[in-house]
Amino acid sequence: MTAYDSVLTVRDLSVAYTVGRNSLEVLRGVDLELGRGEVLAVVGESGSGKTTTAQAVTGLLAANGRVTGGTVHLGDTDITGWSDRRMRAVRGARIGWIPQDPVTSLNPVKRIGDTVAEALLIHRWKDAAARSRRVIDLLERVGIPEPARRARQFPHELSGGMRQRVLIAAAIALEPELLIADEATSALDVTVQRTILDLIDDLRRENGTSVLMITHDLAVAADRADRLLVLKDGRVREAGATDALLAAPSDDYTRRLLADAPSLGDVTVRTVPDAARTAPPVLEIAGLVKEFPVGRGEVFRAVDDVSLRIAPGTTHAIVGESGSGKTTTARIVLGFTAPDAGTVRLSGTDITGLGREEMRVQRRRVQMVYQNPFASLDPRQTVEQIVAEPLRNFRLGAAPARRARAAELVEQVALPSSVLGRRPSELSGGQRQRVAIARALVLDPELVVLDEAVSALDVTVQAQLLELLQRLQDERGVSYLFISHDLAVVRRISHEVSVMRRGRIVEQGPVSDVFDSPADAYTRSLLDAIPGRRPHGRATPTAPAERTTP
């Protein structure tokens, strides 16, 4: 061991999962070192082994996983191969864990205070009175207003950001020397994400805690980590100080990740061609209002006086945080929800107040791609059946013609024709989303509504899909209504953008105007919160000699 004050040292760590009779190697000789008070980000796409690394360190591998080689040191303690019983004394006390999804990571029937106190109770920390004082202190520390009242509440009474603060409070209760943040901010809106990352930064500075950050988001890692470690297929591709690595990546894979990261790579902003600007719009929404009753005669205005128009062959994005009304607007455009006021015109036809059958006919002209590529495809149908289903629903063409059309579309979304006979479970997330796009385009619609259609995908897959969407638009002249919370993605794909907040559009215009010179304070705060935008000039503590795996 060097003089370097290391909190976590992993050497040549290998992990395998048993699947059926086969042993699947997930980590193949991972080395990492994390110094006191340092932030190390482990970056990689899904399946790269980054979460497995964190699980192996805490001894919480899935039941079919086992460490097949290598060592793990926590400070000077060799915890390699420790039994579950011995690891229990370490978990919570010396290693704190901040999970990914604040919605499902809290016990729904346990009070906030009891959750925060749980680690204290497990490790028999002092007496009940001292524990409840500590809980209030912790909640206050993580920035939860009225901590005494919040401690008595249940998780569902708190917002996502607040819940993540509670989970952080619970993780730091025993002042562990190592905090593992497993995609801790991936499920949060950008502005909330920023405050949570700031909080973790503060805690690290105050207590000298080391942070092992697991993330797929290179931009977040670039902003917050002292050092980066790029993982692919269970191997370390590249590791080093953040600034040096970003400035001059030595590995091809790292370079590709950097180019694909929406907020880090170079973007050519798209502008609406003059011909399209003067043409009659494909979609024209005017004065849209939608209210939901909240009991006792009160109403919640989800959509408040929203107006926008989309020129043919262009993309209009609606950005906003969760609850801003962007999905409700999309549902009204699709005719799933009736507005309380306002009009929706599709190429001049007002679709509000249409009857059931008239609406069904209109659906040929508007199609949709959903967020979740796993839930939006019927698992029992083959890809061919899925893509041809809209044709069947509208009784278009005979069966052979429908099959030919499905094959044509599958080719256009750049999938091999061999997928036609497969079922969704045999495809990757990116492939499924391509199938969903093919299904949306099979009827030759004028408008496709894409609701967070690329949010669930890895950056590289995301970049490929955005390219595909652009190409299809250029070839077919289809228009997109692109719903997203991710401003960096929106900047890449859209011609025009509407920023929504609490049901209202606070700013609207060409992407270049809105992003480069935002007029509204909220738009500015959203843009500032995008990770990957801060100058990379952080002081790096005395780091060990960097190793680069070729």
Place this chain on the structure above:
Amino acid sequence: MRYVLGRVAQAALVLLIAFTAAFVLLQAMPGDAIMIKFQNPELGLSPEQIARIRESYGADVPLVAQYGHTLLGFLGGDFGYSVVSGTPVSRLIADALPNTLVLALSGFVLAVVVAVALAVTATLSRFAWLGTALRALPSLFVSVPVFWLGIMLVQLFSFQLGLVSVINPGPIEGLILPVLTLAVPISAPLAQILLRSFDEIGAQPFVAVVRARGAGAGWVLGRNVLRNALLPTLTMAGLLFGELIGGAVVTETVFGRAGIGRITEQAVSQQDTPVLQAVVLLSALVFVVINLVVDLLYPVLDPRLRSTVRGRKAVSA
């Protein structure tokens, strides 16, 4: 409070429907008890005499009037008289009820204890084989019919091993086998649903977070999973109470115990309509009350349901 009143009103409506359905069905049956009893040629009664007897039972008035009369009687606590024995139905039931209550309650408590013990042991067991074996048990016992189980238990414990006597047993001794018979088919589905809930909730992300705080398997189960698993189990327990009523009929018949089940069985074979009407209503009442209690317990167990009870919360888009 409005929620509670609403549920009570619903319960009352269910009871009225059950009463009406029972009345219609019992009237629709071919033949009736009066005919069976008095048309017997050995009694030598003339048709006029039989008609007079029918009149005295109120069997000659139109059905709608009979329905109104019976309903008013039930509301006032008058359940009429048994056609077969002539005793008031209320007294028949009052005599039989304590016996059945003791049997049903002990059976239910035993079922719950067995189900919880089995599910917890199967989940926490260090030995994989034990867990697997215990997990297989409930599905086996779900498919065992009550009457067969009762007969097998008597055969084994009384006749072969001679451990428990079934002929003139003491009050406690006489309960052992019937309670066992009743408990097994109820505890099996309870254990199944508990096991499934344990597995489902154990796979939730928050359980992994609790383990990351240093909790052992016992802590995770006892302090985090159990309460979440109670909700589906409670629903099942409410539904299984119906099983209990049906089970009591068979059990009491097999073991020759006096009780509601016995009365029901006799009343069915003799077409004793007033008794059946009362028994049906009693079962419906028990069923409705149990499920009402279950419904009212939900918000107590799950804080998320409290807000829905008070009025739907804001749904953001």
